[in-house]
Amino acid sequence: MKPYIEMTDEELNEELVQLKKEYKKIQALGLHLDMSRGKPCQDQLDLSMAMMDVLNSDSDLTCDDGTDCRNYGALTGISEARELIGDMMENNPKDIIIYGNSSLNVMFDTISRAWTHGIMGNTPWGKLDEVKFLCPVPGYDRHFAITEYFGIKMIPVMMTPTGPDMDVVEKLVAEDEAIKGIWCVPKYSNPQGISYSDATVRRFARLKPAAADFRIFWDNAYGVHHLYDDNQDYLIEILAECKRAGNPDLVYKFSSTSKITFPGSGIAALATSPNNMDDFTKHLRIQTIGHDKVNQLRHVRFFKDIHGLTEHMRKHADILRPKFEAVENTLEEDLAGLDVGTWTKPLGGYFIMFDSLPGCAKDIVSRCKKAGVVMTGAGATWPYGLDPNDSNIRIAPTFPSLNDLKSAIKVFTLCVRISSAKKILADRKEAA
Amino acid sequence: MKPYIEMTDEELNEELVQLKKEYKKIQALGLHLDMSRGKPCQDQLDLSMAMMDVLNSDSDLTCDDGTDCRNYGALTGISEARELIGDMMENNPKDIIIYGNSSLNVMFDTISRAWTHGIMGNTPWGKLDEVKFLCPVPGYDRHFAITEYFGIKMIPVMMTPTGPDMDVVEKLVAEDEAIKGIWCVPKYSNPQGISYSDATVRRFARLKPAAADFRIFWDNAYGVHHLYDDNQDYLIEILAECKRAGNPDLVYKFSSTSKITFPGSGIAALATSPNNMDDFTKHLRIQTIGHDKVNQLRHVRFFKDIHGLTEHMRKHADILRPKFEAVENTLEEDLAGLDVGTWTKPLGGYFIMFDSLPGCAKDIVSRCKKAGVVMTGAGATWPYGLDPNDSNIRIAPTFPSLNDLKSAIKVFTLCVRISSAKKILADRKEAA
Numbered sequence: 001m002k003p004y005i006e007m008t009d010e011e012l013n014e015e016l017v018q019l020k021k022e023y024k025k026i027q028a029l030g031l032h033l034d035m036s037r038g039k040p041c042q043d044q045l046d047l048s049m050a051m052m053d054v055l056n057s058d059s060d061l062t063c064d065d066g067t068d069c070r071n072y073g074a075l076t077g078i079s080e081a082r083e084l085i086g087d088m089m090e091n092n093p094k095d096i097i098i099y100g101n102s103s104l105n106v107m108f109d110t111i112s113r114a115w116t117h118g119i120m121g122n123t124p125w126g127k128l129d130e131v132k133f134l135c136p137v138p139g140y141d142r143h144f145a146i147t148e149y150f151g152i153k154m155i156p157v158m159m160t161p162t163g164p165d166m167d168v169v170e171k172l173v174a175e176d177e178a179i180k181g182i183w184c185v186p187k188y189s190n191p192q193g194i195s196y197s198d199a200t201v202r203r204f205a206r207l208k209p210a211a212a213d214f215r216i217f218w219d220n221a222y223g224v225h226h227l228y229d230d231n232q233d234y235l236i237e238i239l240a241e242c243k244r245a246g247n248p249d250l251v252y253k254f255s256s257t258s259k260i261t262f263p264g265s266g267i268a269a270l271a272t273s274p275n276n277m278d279d280f281t282k283h284l285r286i287q288t289i290g291h292d293k294v295n296q297l298r299h300v301r302f303f304k305d306i307h308g309l310t311e312h313m314r315k316h317a318d319i320l321r322p323k324f325e326a327v328e329n330t331l332e333e334d335l336a337g338l339d340v341g342t343w344t345k346p347l348g349g350y351f352i353m354f355d356s357l358p359g360c361a362k363d364i365v366s367r368c369k370k371a372g373v374v375m376t377g378a379g380a381t382w383p384y385g386l387d388p389n390d391s392n393i394r395i396a397p398t399f400p401s402l403n404d405l406k407s408a409i410k411v412f413t414l415c416v417r418i419s420s421a422k423k424i425l426a427d428r429k430e431a432a
Numbered sequence: 433m434k435p436y437i438e439m440t441d442e443e444l445n446e447e448l449v450q451l452k453k454e455y456k457k458i459q460a461l462g463l464h465l466d467m468s469r470g471k472p473c474q475d476q477l478d479l480s481m482a483m484m485d486v487l488n489s490d491s492d493l494t495c496d497d498g499t500d501c502r503n504y505g506a507l508t509g510i511s512e513a514r515e516l517i518g519d520m521m522e523n524n525p526k527d528i529i530i531y532g533n534s535s536l537n538v539m540f541d542t543i544s545r546a547w548t549h550g551i552m553g554n555t556p557w558g559k560l561d562e563v564k565f566l567c568p569v570p571g572y573d574r575h576f577a578i579t580e581y582f583g584i585k586m587i588p589v590m591m592t593p594t595g596p597d598m599d600v601v602e603k604l605v606a607e608d609e610a611i612k613g614i615w616c617v618p619k620y621s622n623p624q625g626i627s628y629s630d631a632t633v634r635r636f637a638r639l640k641p642a643a644a645d646f647r648i649f650w651d652n653a654y655g656v657h658h659l660y661d662d663n664q665d666y667l668i669e670i671l672a673e674c675k676r677a678g679n680p681d682l683v684y685k686f687s688s689t690s691k692i693t694f695p696g697s698g699i700a701a702l703a704t705s706p707n708n709m710d711d712f713t714k715h716l717r718i719q720t721i722g723h724d725k726v727n728q729l730r731h732v733r734f735f736k737d738i739h740g741l742t743e744h745m746r747k748h749a750d751i752l753r754p755k756f757e758a759v760e761n762t763l764e765e766d767l768a769g770l771d772v773g774t775w776t777k778p779l780g781g782y783f784i785m786f787d788s789l790p791g792c793a794k795d796i797v798s799r800c801k802k803a804g805v806v807m808t809g810a811g812a813t814w815p816y817g818l819d820p821n822d823s824n825i826r827i828a829p830t831f832p833s834l835n836d837l838k839s840a841i842k843v844f845t846l847c848v849r850i851s852s853a854k855k856i857l858a859d860r861k862e863a864a
Binding site: 037039040042045048049050052053055056057059068069070071072073100101102104105108109112115116117124126127142145146149150262263264265283286287288289290291292293294295 | 469471472474477480481482484485487488489491500501502503504505532533534536537540541544547548549556558559574577578581582694695696697715718719720721722723724725726727
């Protein structure tokens with residue numbers, strides 16, 4: 001087929017008649033399919049059911065260092081968990097704090113702490129007239145929700161295929177002391193699925209922020225979430241790079257096992273410099289007596305070591321790879337050559353990013369919904385939900401079964417086509 | 433023996449010679465005993481080991497309402513956990529949020545939220561010139577640590593055998609808008625082990641605070657932690673009483689299973705009014721995607737219902753009762769008639785409170801330490817660690833084995849006697 005834009009009004013109208021017939025047929029099916037959130041599917045969850053067996057009433061719940069995991073103590077986590085997660089995050093166990101079940105919660109608390117107590121002796125953010133964060137866009141809506149909740153002004157910075165536009169990042173952080181942070185999902189990014197290039201990471205580690213309390217919020221949520229054995233993204237380890245660059249305190253790095261074992265019942269972690277660590281533990285010591293050590297031990301005994309965890313992730317990949325490929329194939333089959341959108345082909349992570357013609361994203365998502373397919377809300381990938389082009393859509397292929405996913409993505413491409421054809425016709429009418 | 437105060441200098445000096453001999457003997461034993469924290473002992477932890485068996489790889493981890501506990505969702509907790517904890521807290525499940533592993537963390541976050549966002553539309557506390565909390569004393573050091581961390585001015589209010597001095601509480605909250613909260617451990621209080629009387633709870637529910645955002649922080653940590661089957665304290669349920677009094681939003685009530693199953697691996701909960709609930713969930717929705725539902729399910733399937741939990745608590749009582757009685761008996765045997773201190777005889781909870789002669793607490797604790805017995809730091813039961821009489825000592829009998837405890841408390845009474853005799857002699861010398 002030829003690009004829609006090259007079709008005559010008549011051709012487009014004919015196309016629309018066909019598409020709408022298809023749409024009506026699909027509506028009659030009464031689908032209930034959800035591609036909105038980055039949730040593992042049941043088959044993925046089943047991979048970790050054996051973790052429910054590693055501890056039983058005969059188990060000795062004592063750690064290597066003699067700590068009884070069943071009692072209070074070990075504020076920063078048990079040593080074997082810090083070691084395993086250290087291997088996973090590529091950090092020294094001593095630079096790691098094991099938290100509770102949610103890395104998002106750690107990020108929230110980190111900003112809350114900066115707000116009430118300040119970072120390493122600097123003025124609490126709550127006492128400042130204005131606090132700003134750089135938000136690479138498209139990005140992760142739950143990050144933006146945290147900064148919005150604290151009234152932090154969010155400044156979008158465009159993502160490129162190698163990460164955020166570093167010319168802009170370098171310039172802004174250097175000239176504006178009110179800029180206190182930047183949200184990053186550096187590997188298999190949400191929603192693009194791309195990974196920051198070596199040059200990008202190098203430049204991050206060498207930022208010269210005007211604010212002494214500027215921090216990079218490095219949410220490495222998908223660090224080990226590859227789709228392919230032989231074709232993986234490698235990311236420069238940011239803490240080490242910051243240390244080499246003489247900026248050891250520049251970054252907070254977050255991770256969790258949420259999409260490795262069970263979302264909500266995994267373990268979350270922070271890796272950062274000794275100075276930052278002091279800052280975190282001063283706060284943590286008041287906030288809690290400690291996190292769930294039994295669950296830490298359960299994870300360690302389940303995986304044994306980083307090789308065990310890596311093998312476990314290969315099983316996830318076997319489930320997810322066909323789903324990502326199904327989406328990409330359908331997008332290719334149904335949309336290639338029409339010039340109505342572009343999309344990414346990630347090597348890992350949880351998302352595929354779709355960019356429609358300007359002004360179509362909301363309409364596409366709304367049409368999908370009316371046909372029983374729930375997508376992430378259009379605009380969600382931008383701060384305040386405001387996508388200036390109304391073009392960005394996050395596709396989350398993990399949760400539905402492969403069959404459901406195939407149905408859902410067909411509905412999606414159909415809606416993209418309808419919406420695009422209508423938009424082109426409307427634009428022409430307006431221009432006439 | 434006769435009261436020390438009635439002894440002559442000579443008699444006291446003779447007594448001291450004997451006591452110091454004993455002390456030297458004990459020091460030679462090289463004891464390492466810990467009565468400092470409210471930690472369950474190993475036998476208590478063993479009671480919950482069967483909880484490690486209730487979920488295994490064949491288990492269906494689906495909730496009654498169809499929620500898969502292994503995936504994201506159920507922000508306020510799974511319905512069966514809210515029901516069980518509702519029965520435990522004597523509250524409607526719909527008024528309950530199940531949190532993570534630590535109620536202290538929920539209290540911290542609650543103050544942090546009030547600090548950054550304010551309570552129910554009121555000015556964030558961080559924007560006020562001064563924020564004050566009433567602190568019933570002696571009280572719980574970790575409560576005081578939170579308020580101190582936020583720079584909240586702590587005002588001590590004396591505890592009586594029926595709870596805080598309500599004349600003072602009523603007066604202060606009515607006249608000072610800067611007073612935003614009060615810390616309470618209403619049942620088997622920390623450290624007294626007493627429970628608030630009906631009149632006290634009634635008066636709490638009828639407080640007329642000057643501040644619209646004043647809240648009672650009702651930490652019902654020991655609600656089901658009885659020592660005796662047939663002799664238990666009953667506490668008026670505060671939420672219901674507040675509702676009856678027309679002050680439904682006055683209280684935040686906290687609890688957890690920390691000292692029921694495993695400290696650090698239990699589940700924590702909040703009970704409060706629908707208005708407060710809205711306030712909490714608005715915040716929670718941004719802070720996290722949800723808490724550990726697998727652990728919630730594990731607890732529910734272990735206890736089955738409130739009767740199961742009650743029977744479980746009887747087993748804790750069987751372990752703890754002899755410990756409390758051993759402490760009380762030794763205090764009685766070694767100190768009765770000497771007029772060198774008073775102590776409580778709780779029917780539940782985790783602590784016995786000892787009050788020495790004024791000016792002796794620090795010395796007693798220090799002497800104990802030098803003989804290998806660690807007590808809670810003297811002063812810890814007062815805000816800022818400042819006990820104006822230097823007389824209050826918290827005894828935590830739960831963690832050591834019964835034999836160790838018996839040795840430890842003998843050391844304690846010995847140190848009380850040494851310290852008291854020396855103090856009386858010193859006072860006389862000074863007066864002379």
